[in-house]
Amino acid sequence: MTISLTYFDFDGSRGLECRLALTVAGLPFENIRLSREQWAALKPTTPFGALPILNVDGRKLAQSNAILSYIGRGHGLYPADPWQAAQTDALLQSVEDLRAKLPEGKGMTEDEKKAAREAFAAGWLSQWATTVSDQIAGPFVAGDALSMADIKLFVILRSYLSGTYDHVSPSTFDRFPKLLALHAAVAAHPAVRGYLDALK
Numbered sequence: 481m482t483i484s485l486t487y488f489d490f491d492g493s494r495g496l497e498c499r500l501a502l503t504v505a506g507l508p509f510e511n512i513r514l515s516r517e518q519w520a521a522l523k524p525t526t527p528f529g530a531l532p533i534l535n536v537d538g539r540k541l542a543q544s545n546a547i548l549s550y551i552g553r554g555h556g557l558y559p560a561d562p563w564q565a566a567q568t569d570a571l572l573q574s575v576e577d578l579r580a581k582l583p584e585g586k587g588m589t590e591d592e593k594k595a596a597r598e599a600f601a602a603g604w605l606s607q608w609a610t611t612v613s614d615q616i617a618g619p620f621v622a623g624d625a626l627s628m629a630d631i632k633l634f635v636i637l638r639s640y641l642s643g644t645y646d647h648v649s650p651s652t653f654d655r656f657p658k659l660l661a662l663h664a665a666v667a668a669h670p671a672v673r674g675y676l677d678a679l680k
């Protein structure tokens with residue numbers, strides 16, 4: 481099987497989710513990192529005009545959650561039980577909801593952006609963190625077994641905890657020990673640690 485994962489030359493967001501998924505599944509893959517110029521040329525040829533794209537033996541799969549589901553189901557990283565699998569789908573989608581809700585700040589002054597993001601952290605984000613925490617057995621979502629939900633949650637938590645988003649303090653998560661424990665457990669997974677250490 482020949483596998484490649486195409487994303488930007490950046491280790492975060494949906495691309496990192498898929499790169500970590502392939503790494504944890506133990507699947508060798510070509511890690512294709514596009515410049516913005518390369519992307520402009522490729523974009524019209526892609527299924528939804530967006531990255532990441534998984535290519536397996538010449539077949540292209542888009543949409544990060546579909547990619548995680550495909551990799552996970554084939555490699556023991558997705559629940560076999562249909563109900564549990566649907567719960568995993570829901571958690572993956574909740575991360576996409578979170579991405580869509582962050583106030584980008586376009587057209588706002590810096591003060592307005594600060595106010596919007598602080599309100600988001602205290603409101604929508606805290607509600608999200610509460611509901612997701614309630615679904616975590618600990619340390620991973622399903623207890624001791626890592627699944628694709630953990631990888632998806634890890635990548636978004638990593639962004640927030642490293643202060644990626646101006647005016648959303650990493651301390652927002654201090655009230656959510658299950659999320660912090662999940663982040664730490666995924667970071668300590670040997671395959672994840674190996675991939676991230678190699679970036680340094």
Ligand SMILES: N[C@@H](CCC(=O)N[C@@H](CS)C(=O)NCC(=O)O)C(=O)O
Nearest residue numbers: 493494529530531532542543544545
């Ligand atoms: N729902 C899609 C969203 C994909 C998406 O928005 N990808 C961004 C990068 S994370 C992208 O390709 N941006 C460049 C563009 O839209 O031209 C997914 O989950 O894969």
